[in-house]
Amino acid sequence: MDLKLDAVTHRYSDTVVLRDISLDVPSGRITCIVGPSGCGKSTLLRLLGGLEKPSEGAVRQLGAPPQGCLNALTYIFQDFALLPWRTVAGNVALVLEDHRVENQSEIIADVLARTRLTDFAGALPKQLSGGMKQRVAIARALAVNPAVMLMDEPLSALDSQTRELLMDDLVNLWTRTPFTAVYVTHNLAEAVRLGHRIVVLSRRPGEVREIVEIDTPLEARAHGDPVLDAQQQHLWGLMRDEAAAADAELMNV
Numbered sequence: 727m728d729l730k731l732d733a734v735t736h737r738y739s740d741t742v743v744l745r746d747i748s749l750d751v752p753s754g755r756i757t758c759i760v761g762p763s764g765c766g767k768s769t770l771l772r773l774l775g776g777l778e779k780p781s782e783g784a785v786r787q788l789g790a791p792p793q794g795c796l797n798a799l800t801y802i803f804q805d806f807a808l809l810p811w812r813t814v815a816g817n818v819a820l821v822l823e824d825h826r827v828e829n830q831s832e833i834i835a836d837v838l839a840r841t842r843l844t845d846f847a848g849a850l851p852k853q854l855s856g857g858m859k860q861r862v863a864i865a866r867a868l869a870v871n872p873a874v875m876l877m878d879e880p881l882s883a884l885d886s887q888t889r890e891l892l893m894d895d896l897v898n899l900w901t902r903t904p905f906t907a908v909y910v911t912h913n914l915a916e917a918v919r920l921g922h923r924i925v926v927l928s929r930r931p932g933e934v935r936e937i938v939e940i941d942t943p944l945e946a947r948a949h950g951d952p953v954l955d956a957q958q959q960h961l962w963g964l965m966r967d968e969a970a971a972a973d974a975e976l977m978n979v
Contacts, residue, residue, distance in 0.1 A: 727789045727873035734783035745931040754904045758917040761927030762969040767910045791873040800872035804879045806859040808851045815847040837865040857888035875907040897944045929968040
């Protein structure tokens with residue numbers, strides 16, 4: 727299932743947050759959204775997920791969800807959103823409980839294995855590191871076999887070492903079973919590590935400045951790759967002046 731935005735504009739009262747956004751989110755690829763602070767990245771994700779309706783334009787779902795999909799659009803947040811009184815397996819099971827799924831235990835076992843959490847199935851969130859908590863959130867999202875995962879800065883609360891490990895996990899997951907994701911981040915290194923296409927937004931009101939395609943396979947991307955370094959510098963070149971202007975605007979609000 728693909729997502730498509732047609733000439734989407736969104737405003738809160740008199741403030742235009744996004745303006746005239748036309749964008750395709752193709753299936754089986756990771757689309758990263760980057761841009762200056764306050765440019766509307768998270769708002770765009772909410773529009774894609776149907777949590778808000780655009781003031782103008784339309785958000786469309788094209789094609790059918792994958793076979794066995796229980797929830798077409800699934801969020802992964804930066805704050806993990808785990809229930810502290812439930813075990814790892816219990817948190818994953820939560821998303822299956824409103825569906826009549828006969829093989830629930832098999833689904834839970836599969837996603838815990840895919841996220842390397844099998845040995846921690848009985849642990850409570852307070853016993854886990856930040857990286858492991860986010861892996862639980864990823865396992866929970868995978869359990870419903872979503873058409874599109876909507877990821878709102880999922881690694882921003884983690885230290886740099888843990889962030890690197892989680893990026894490796896996401897690459898390995900996608901390489902084994904390609905999934906569709908929209909990944910919002912302020913971190914350009916994450917974008918070039920994980921994104922098949924990177925959408926650069928201008929400062930508010932957010933407009934599409936450029937869409938950068940990266941052809942290097944995810945599993946072949948490595949630190950120090952001159953092609954990826956050049957892509958990251960290109961992205962920063964697109965954003966530098968607007969990021970400074972956006973910060974100045976926020977300081978004067």
